[in-house]
Amino acid sequence: MSKMKIVLCLLSMFFFMAVPVMGQDDEGEDYPQEPIIFTKPVKAVIFSHKTHVEDNGLDCDSCHDEPFEMAAGTAEENDDFNMEALYEGNYCGQCHDGETAFASNKRCTLCHIGVKGYNRLQGSTAPEKEKKGH
């Protein structure tokens, strides 16, 4: 089977099970398909593997295991997971410095989805709930 067919096959399996949990990069490494949402210290910041890995072609190595562990919730346990650290070039700020990617002191709402955005996502990712139309 061609790589494409395998990918399509996997994709259709995921759709069939209606739980698209993991995606894969070129080397076939699993990364979370659903965005990771940070809620500490503020609710809520969104991070999408899909955007970073698929759309921008970043390797796992560029974020793992530095500055991020492959375990959601780890960075949030650190007292310095805040804007000051980002401005100093740590965590997301390693790239979000205005050169590699948009600066951390701009476009706040691209990362910050707020409490409303958080609630909306909880609604849209819960398969047992019926989705409301707009």
Ligand code: HEC
């Ligand atoms: C641009 C940065 C970035 C890239 C590139 C990236 N990740 Fe991540 N990844 C993160 C962040 C941020 C977290 C959450 C870490 C935390 O909460 O402390 C995470 C968490 C994870 C987790 C844990 C998910 C969970 O629910 O516990 C896995 C597995 C993972 N990444 C796999 C990958 C793989 C495989 C790749 C390459 C295909 C990859 N990541 C590329 C930033 C990245």
Ligand code: HEC
């Ligand atoms: C290894 C580099 C790197 C790291 C680390 C990184 N990003 Fe990004 N990010 C990028 C690049 C490159 C883009 C695309 C270029 C741009 O938008 O400036 C991007 C785009 C984005 C976008 C806009 C795209 C979208 O999803 O609509 C958001 C939001 C974002 N990043 C959030 C984060 C957050 C939150 C973190 C930390 C948890 C983070 N990034 C860590 C490189 C990185």
Ligand code: HEC
């Ligand atoms: C590249 C993504 C990104 C951008 C852009 C960004 N933030 Fe943040 N912000 C984070 C992350 C990650 C955290 C820590 C996780 C959390 O609090 O959920 C955070 C935390 C915070 C906090 C609580 C911690 C602290 O430093 O006091 C505030 C307040 C905040 N951001 C405000 C802002 C404002 C205002 C802007 C725009 C000027 C902004 N952020 C832009 C990612 C971002």
